[in-house]
Amino acid sequence: MLISLDWLKQYVDIKEDIKELENTLTMIGQEVEAIEEQGKELAKVVIGQITEYGKHPEAEKLTLLKVNIGEEEELQIVCGAPNHKLGDKVVVATIGAVLPGDFKIKKSKIRGVESQGMLCSEVELGLGNDGDGIIILPEDAPLGVEYRVYKKLNDVIFELEITPNRPDCLSYIGIAREIAAYYGRKIKCPEFESKKIIESINTGHIDVRIEDKERCKRFSGKVIKNIKVQESPEWLKNRLISMGLKPINNVVDATNYILFECNQPLHAYDLTKINDRKIIVRKSLNGEKIVTLDGVERELNKGELIIADAEKPLGIAGIMGGESSKVTEETTEIFLECAYFTPENIRKTSKELGLSSDSSYRFERGLDIENTAEVLERAADLISQLTGGEVLEGCIDKYIEKYEKIEIPLNIEKLRKFMGKNIEIDVVGKILTNLGINIKTLNSTTIIATPPSYRGDLTRTADLYEEIIRMYGFDNIENKMPEENIRPGVKDSMTVVVDEAKEILAKLGLQEVINYSFISKDAIKMLGITEPTLEITNPISDDMAVMRPTLIYSLLSNVRDNLNRNQNGLRFFEVSRVFTPKEDGLANETLRTSIALAGKTFKTLWDPKPEAMDFYTLKGFVEKFLEYMGVTRYQLDRSEDNNFHPGRSADIRIGKVKIGTFGEIHPELAENMDIKRERAYVAELDLTTLLNYRAKKVKYERIVKYPEVTRDLAVVLDRDVLVGKMLEDIKKSSNLIESVAIFDVYQGEKIEADKKSVAISIVLRKKDGTLEESDINITVDKILKLIAKNYNGEIRQ
Incomplete structure (x- = not known):
């Protein structure tokens, strides 16, 4: 503004x-x-008068002048303009002036003759486009006065x-x-008294009907006859130019002037161009067209609120008038409109049409519905003065929904506590009264405040606090800590879990990524998700149309983008929420943890040939994460998730509950995601479900002082036997078994084609004594029987 x-x-x-x-x-x-x-650039530019006029001795097209600028000594100036004569009042840039474009005026010689200044044109002063001649001023222009002061350009x-x-x-x-x-000063509101004629506006001059009462709450209008439309006076044009507007004519300029003066848009219609002299405020018909004042033809298809006559639209309500009824030099009588349109309607229409104006900017924010009739009288008076027109007696005022005043209670003690200042009730009353807020005292500590209609932002006590504080002055309120016991906040339990999970993953050497919670509908199809998803009604873009039900797509996108930028050894993780719809239409939020790997391990000086990360690399990260999260009792089953590579992926289950899946992504998904250079491995765990299985207490076990005994077994099994389940059964078979691990798998010529040889290392230890040979043999025999019975396995010969 x-x-x-x-x-x-x-x-x-x-x-x-x-x-x-x-x-x-x-x-x-x-x-x-x-x-x-x-006017900063017009310093030392003054009004002068040509007292001597002659030709330059060395140039026919130049004149040699003496110019009086109100000082004892007249200036000798050489001028090249053709439009001046003896006695003219002119604009003189004296020595030392710096004109627009950093043009400095110095004492100089032109064709051998000294010149002590310059006579200026509009172009040279940056005030217009006329550069053909110098500025010639009226005879009464005061000699020696700065031109910027004379033209009010300062x-x-x-x-x-x-x-x-x-x-x-x-x-x-x-x-x-x-x-x-x-x-604490008084407002000087403009006084006005229109030149009225006895004839009433209600004698058939105009008929106003509001059909859309939901979007137009008030519509006021006056008729002005016998006007003369012409150029506005200089003062009015200067006012509008200062606001960045181009003057048009005295009627339109007057409505714009009142817009900025009173914050109330107005519109003037040529009354003779209104069919049947009827004004109808209605919604547009489908396909209805209007040429607006900017010269653009616009088609109305969404029931926009318009001002129309009996046949056609005259303007788009609150935004812009139409060409068909605009005021021109031939106009002799006008209908002047001042209305209140609902902000929501103006915002919506302006956005849909891509059309904005000074009027719509104000209507969108909400105007003073009580002010239309008074502003109308002020505008009619100004137009009457500028055009010589006569204002018909009376005003058409269709007031659909009356303004209701609100009363806001204000407790002084609470205000003092809020401010941290012992402010007196008289000071509060004075501040509110100065703001135009009516007050009445309820008791010694409470007053009732009634805001004026133009302060629609004042609806509650907190709003009054703000008004009082800003007018009292922030500088007048000392810095003072509140005298209350402020306890430190406690983190939400889920926030603690999220922070813990992130810290563990970061310490494992993974890098955190943060993605938007939205993905595209194409991503849902790509992942083969058939369950219902939560779609956004008005998405920012097609790539953000669905609340993501999984973190996998986002992490794979991160992998793809980094590989495309020649980054390798990618180790990402994200801890975030995923969303599925509830029956009541709201979102069901679940906390997930996801890990993504791609590329090779990091190269070091002593390991110059890094190996590619694989399923087991990811498995190690997952197992360590679960261990540090306090989840130790789980099993791994072959995954049947179509997004993962069959045979290179596993589901994590606790009992019958699935808490996650990890493995290499399916080649088809990799191709669809445009991941070509490296294999990608992803894990996704349901952190919300996982928390139900955390060990509530961490038990300390004393270090056993007795030695361990290791036994290695090579067991021949069918190729399709899942060894992980077998290892778990072995571990459970005896309390002497401390750990079980695979150290080799062989498939080749020395065993049958449908068999595999699995080498297992078993660590045995007794907590209360040294192991006896008999204890070891009994345990190994028990293991072999278990393998033979449950897994059809035998010791490799």
Whole structure:
């Protein structure tokens, strides 16, 4: 929002300098983003008069002039412009002036004759496009006065960042209210009295009907006759230019002026162009078209709120008027509209049409519904003055939904506690009154505040706290710690688990990745997920259309992107939530842990040929993670998940409950994911379910002082026997067995084709004494019988 200091002074007395005013505006919540001091480049540019006129002795097209700038000594100036004569009042850039473009005026010689300044054109001063001749001023232009002062080009423009909850500050009166409230001054609202004629507006001049009462809550209008549309006066054009607008004509410029003055959009219709003199506020018909004031034809297909006459649309309500009824130089009578349209409707329509304006910007944020009739009178008076028009007696005012005042209680003791300041009730009352808030005392500690209609952001006690504090001044509140016992917060149990899981995985040498919780519908098809998923109603993009039911796709995407960038030895993990739909339409959230590996182990000086990571590398990470998480009782079964390679993947189960799957991804999935250079291995564990099986207590076992005994067995088994289950059974068969591990698997010519030889190392130890040979033999025999009976195995000969 741009604010001209010169214009602002019309509504409130401002004695402060620019820096102090900037600080004040910022501290009361109207942040100053930038300040432009206009006319800086026009210093030492003054008004002069040509007192002597002659030709340059060495150049026919140049003139040699004497120019009086109100000082004792006249200036000798050489000029090349063709449009000046003796006695003209002109604009003189004196020696030392620095014009736009860093053009410095110096004493110089032109064709051998000294020149002590320069007569200026609009282009040279950066004020226009006319560079054919110098500026010729009226005869009454004051001699010696700076040109920027004479043309009021020495204004200061503040650029303010107005927050969305304060649409009332998108106007000069709104900002003036804020300054007046802070300094305890009075607002100088414009006085007006239109030139009215006896004829009433209700005598058939215009008929207004509101069909869409949900989106148009108030519609006010006046008729002005016998107007003369022409160029606006200089003061009005300067005001609009300071706001970055291009002047059009006196009627349109007046409505724009009132928009910035009062924060109320208006629109003027050529009354003769309104069919049957009927104004209808309705929703658009499907396929209805309108050419808006920007010259673009727009098709309306979504029931947009429009202003129409008996035959056609005249404008898109609250956003932009139409070409068909615009005010031109031929216009002699107008219908002036001032309305209230609901913010939600304007936001939606503006977005759908891709059309925004100063009016829609304000309607979107919510305006003062109580103010339309008063603003209409002010605008009619201004247009009447500018055009010589006559305003018909009365006003059409269709007020559908009346504004209801709200009362907000304010307890002074609670306010003091909140502020940390013993503020007096009289000071609070004065601050609220200065802000236009009506107050009444309920008792010695409580008052009732009633905000004005233009402060729609004030709805609760906390809002009043904010108003009081910002007007009291943040600098007036000392830094003071609250006198309350503040206990440190306690982490949520699941947060503790997540932090623990992340710490374990990071210490295992994995790198954490953080992905979005959304994936594409194509990803769901690629993973072959047939269960219901949670789709986003209005996704940011097609790649973020579904809440992910698994972490696998995200991690594989990370693997692919890193491999494509020549990164190797990838070791990723992610701990996050996955989502599935509930019957009530909400999300069921489950915590998962996922690991992804690809590429080779890291090269070292003593190991220059790193090996590729494989299923067993991943298995090691998974087993260590489970161990550190306190889950030790589980079994591995061959996985049948279609996303994993058959025979190179396993499900992790505790009893009949599956808590995760890990292994090499299926070649088809790798191809679909465009992972070509390396094999990728992924694990995904249900952390929420896994927590139910953690060891609640960690038991300490004293180190056994008795020696261990190792026995190695080579057992011949059928090729399809899963050795992992056999190892578990062996471990459980005797309390003397400390550990069981495979150290070799052989398949080849020396055994049958459908067999394999598995070499097992068994560590035996007695906790309360040294093992006897008989104990060892009994245990080994028991193991061999178990293998023979349950797995059809025998000792390799």
